[in-house]
Amino acid sequence: MDCGTCETSGPVQVMTPEVVHVNLTISDKAQEMLGDAFGDDRSMALLVGVLSGGCSGYMYDLQIVEETDQLCQEITVDGFRVLVPKASSHLLDGIEIDYVDRLMGGGFKINNPNAESSCGCGESFA
């Protein structure tokens, strides 16, 4: 294996989906829970992203951040600053962020009209 030549070869074509303007909604219960988490400090933002992996290929990534080095769209939803990485915008347009109040399997949930299937735990989708 010639690693010298390996390093000079060009990259393969990577499929880059078109960036879309994301519309998302936050359910009343999720707004209430986010309000508790944010407190009065609305300088923080809710990062709604997607990672590769999980049983179905993509996993949701929800974080409260001050800022991020990812290239994001910034939108305001019901008074919350929401950041959506442009690279995963095509997977997140139209989602609803919900909160399920259950002892087991409860917490924030994403209802995603783009998902063809989801895994049992609800964290992963395809």
Added chain:
Amino acid sequence: MPKVAYADAALTVWKGRDVPQFIDGLSTNKTIDMVKGEIRQTVFTSSKAKIIDLATVFHMGGFFAVLTHKSKLESLLKHITPRILDQDVSISDVTSRNTFGIEYACSNTKVGHFEAHGGETYGYVNQHYSIIVASLDTGVQFDTQAEPFHEWRIENLIPWNETEISSVHHPLSAGLEHLVHPQKGCYIGQEILVRMLSRGKKGKILVKVKNGDVAEKFITTRGEQQSLAIVREANQ
């Protein structure tokens, strides 16, 4: 030891800080704990747990070399590249710069490692065979008579690309159960494979049969006296 050309091999170089997690998150074997100089096989699977391709991963230090198959490279890239998203992963195809071979009927003692001899890199995939990757300028030529190799792998129940390792089978039925890590985290197809493992049911399994013992449609590799076949587990 005999060497045979591995004509259908494809080699890609994967670079970037997110590559270890990326491969681990999309394939059946645990690769995230690999260190420089190690080699490990893993299987990229679809959401229905069918094989997309068998990959042999070389940890080169600053990057990974991933040996897959030319016939499946397009579908593999179509499966993985949309999942790169924001991650630091770039992939280059270096197949045309190398030549590939298999050394078989070995008794490898350095299983899980690779080493270079001149311009040839020997990857000790398992006890029985090694994958050889040589840069074209070495001028290495491998035997193109594949029949003795296929007779050998029938005898040793070793699955191969396009015959057993195909998109109609899942890794457990194609003789790749040892590449399905029982404890690693989620990857595409995991739910199905783990359910089959926990119930002790694989559906179909790879077996060695005498010619004429099973119907032709189950034969995946035909040898002179015996063949490999994928048959319903219940029939065994």
